[in-house]
Amino acid sequence: MRVTAQAKEQTRQRILASSRKLFSQKGLERTTTRDIAGEAGIASGTLFNYFPSKEVLAMTIVAEALDEGRADYAAKATGQESVEEALFLHIVTGLRRLAPYRTSMNAILERAMSPFSPSPDSADADRVRRDHLEAVAEILANHARRNDQTRNQAAGEPEPDVATADLNFVAMHLYWSLYLGVLAFWSRDQSDKQEHTLAMLDQAMQLFVDALNSGDTEENTDGATSH
Amino acid sequence: MEPQVTDLIAALPEGIEPPLATTAEQALHQFARDLARKPLPVGRMRRLWTLGTLQAKIAAAYFAWWLRTLRTDADDRLRQRDETHLKAALQVLGTMSYLRGAVMKVGQLLANHPNVVPHEFSDVLGRLYFEAPPMHFSLLREQVRNELGGDPEEIFDDFETKAFAAASFGQVHRARLKGSGQRVAIKIQYPHIGRVVRDDFRNLRATILPMRLSGDWENLMETFDDIRRMLDAETDYEHEAENLRIARSAFAEDECIVVPRVFPEVSTRRVLTMEYLDGVHLDRFLATNPSQELRDRFGHMITLACSRLQFRPNLLYADIQPGNYFFMPDGRLGFIDFGCCHRCSANDVDYMRECQEAWFSRPEDVRATIIRAGCLTPRQQADERRMQLMKDYTAWVWEPIDRDGPFDFSNADYFRRGVALYGELLKRRYVRSLPVNTWITRLIFGYRAMMYHLRARVNIATIFRSESTIGR
Incomplete structure (x- = not known):
């Protein structure tokens, strides 16, 4: 057996x-x-x-590549990155692992990860999305926690209980759309060594963090990066 | 007289006008104070140029003022049309991403003109170039990986993740070469910046093209295209590496002028690895209260370096500014950043030689060289006021060379006269020129501003004559 x-x-x-x-x-x-x-x-x-199908097989490969990417992320992250840098690193380590299939997998990525329809291919697609968003939530929570500590230490107060990331629904959908946009851009990027994707990803993450922060300034307390 | 900051700000069209509540000068002081307190807001590409910052407004205002000076007729209808285009052009300017780099360069030029901006402002602007790390390490690591095939920590020893200087289109990090332990400075370019520069220039050209402000428009567009080509070349670090190699071979060891060595095995179009030079920049050098003798010695070396490059390998070093020189502890002069170097064509060399020979040996030919310098039409040649002003400016350029003994560059009056003459040329729209003069003018003013700040006395005539002989 x-x-x-x-x-x-x-x-x-x-x-x-x-x-x-x-x-x-x-x-x-x-x-x-x-x-x-x-x-x-x-x-x-x-x-x-x-x-059961070639597509399920392909999605399994994608999911495994992204798992490896996340392990790379864990190995490379120092914990001292700014939130936008951490988000950038999280995505870019995944792209590195997906690179061998960059131009060939866009159909499967589009179909399996689209927010428009649940994946017909396998549970892997759902897992990919869930794992990715959980990692993002953790990055944001860590960042918020670090900020709180810095602030409280500066104020001479005891450390509070660890803040949990209360990621709001809109923020996560916004993030996921940006992520898929980056994937779509990358899979068609004709520039030398896909350097345009690097610039695009950098700016996309900055945009996302700015969006979260601008929510804070309007006293929207749902954002995870309240500071 | 050249424009003052207040005039420039006033020259902005309605709707673009910055909300400066107080005078421009007060705002500049405030700006300088703010800068001292926090990192400069120029770093990231994401900060699109929304004309929100004061330096952006000043650069835009210069641009507006400059365009206005080109309008030769007074037709209201045309002027209104121009205003519309101008506004559009400024809005394009406001969305240009590349201007992170451009504003630094413009800022440095302005900083070198003490008459135009208050002293604090010029001091701060002089330092900007070195205090703005725009890429976070994760982005930089990807760029290095793409270019060199491995993470920076794998390719180099002791790679410092924090940039120690900003550079044209990127930033500079310190590390050591594996094996030899050689200390190096690695210049890493922001990904995609070359395309951004090209797009910006295309957009700007398309916006200002319909204005056709004067009969000299074609000539101006030639100059514009020349600048575009230069910036394009600046985004290619292999081009700069070649300039460095050329320049390095122009100096003997005992001349104490150091151009860093390039390590081609760890350099590409986007990554440039050079020998690291130890030393301080002008402001820190001056803060040590150096003796007049030491200032003169460095002034001599800077002069020799520029002249040598101009006359031997025919490189015009157009980016003379304090950030590009290192005053090394052992007394040598370090000389970096060769991205903005013009490689002279045979025609350029011939033109410069003709100007020099006419001025020193054949005064009867000076008029002809002025005509050549300005690409003047017969009608323009007949304009005696124009000819005289150009001759006065030429005399000012040659003044430190056309004499025996050292020239005292700390003489503020000399510097001011030059700025006033050049401002007068611009004001009178005498802007037709050979494209190479863009680089020569930058060199002329950059060099004199540097010498002015250094308060050096240099026997430039001797250096110039011996170096220009080498070139013959």
Whole structure:
């Protein structure tokens, strides 16, 4: 039983490795499930025991790449970044991991992550969105906490309970739209080494943080970065 | 007389006029005080140029004043049309992203004209260039990764994540080369800035083009395009690296003039890695109350450096300003930032030689060189007032060279006369010129302002004559 589970996992990993290779070489559209099965050394039918469709497979790859990106983010972040820098770093580490599929995956990204319709492809798409937004919420909460500490220390008051990020609905939708906009821009960016995306991402994150802060100045207390 | 800040502000069209409650001068003082308290608001690209800052208003006002001086007829209908275009042009100016860099350069030019702006303002502006870190480290790291194939911490040892200087279109960080341990300064460009510069210029050109303010418009557009080409070249650090190599080879070790070495294996179009030079800039040097002898010595070296570059490799170093020189502890002069260097064409070299030879050896040809300098039409040549003013200005330019012995550049009267003459040329719309004169004028005023601040006495005639002989 244990061996079977291990063998299954090995096959699954082989399918994923073959798909990564083919998607990055030929693109999603021009890769067939038959190609993937052939590359992985399994029968075409067997593939469907693991992944119900090519799109689900692709979304799994995206989700894993973004998980790796988040691990990179955790390794690189020092905790001393400004909130816009932290948000920038969080996205850019994900883009690095997605880079091999940049031009080939836009269809799947668009379909799976669009705010217009829930993903038909797999639970992975929902997980990607949830994980990403949770990470963003954490960045904002950490930043708010740091600001509170600085302020309270400056005022000589004891540290308060940790503030939880009360991310409001509008802010998160605004963020997600910006993020998808960056992804769409990046996947079509013709500039050398996609340097336009870097500038665009930098400014998009600044825009987002400005929007949160401007909400604060109008005494909208829902923003997570109240300072 | 050249315009005062108040005149400039007053020259703004309605609706653009800045809400300066008090006098412009008071506002400038306030501005200078504010700057001393907080980091400069010029850093990030996101700060689109909303004409909200005072330096933006002043630059815009100069621009408006300059355009107005070009209108030769008094037709109200045309003037109104111009006002509309001018307003549009200023609004375009207000949304230009690139002007983060441009305003610094304009600010530096203004800062070098003590007559135009109060002294505090010029002091602060002189420092701006070095105190505005615009990229956060995560963005910078991505740019380095794109360019050099690895994170800065992997490529270099002791990479300092905090920039120690702002640079044209980017910022400068300190580190060491792996292996050799060589200390380096790494200039890293903001991503995408080249395109922003090109877009800004295209937009601005399209907006001011319909104005056709004078018969000299074509000539002005040539100059405009020349500036655009220069800025375009400035966004290519490989171009600058080549200038650095050319300049470096022009000086012998015992001349004590140091141009940093470039490390091509860790340099690209967007990243420039150079030898790090230890030293202080002009303001800190002057704060040590240096002796007259030491000031003269550095003045001599700055003069020699500019002359050598002009006459030997035919490079016009058009960006003479305090931030580009290092007064090194061992007495040497460090000389950086070769982005804004004009490589002279054969025609430029011929023109400069002709001017020099005429002035010193063939006075009968001076008139012809003035005509060539100003690309003057027969009608303009017949305008004796114009010819005389250009000749007076030329005499002012040659004055420190056309004499024996050292010239005392601390003489404020000399500097003021030059500014007044140049202002008069602008005021009278005598703006036709060979494009190369844009760079020569910058060099002339930049050099003299630098010498004025340094209060140096330099035997420029000797240097000029020996260096220009080398070029023959």
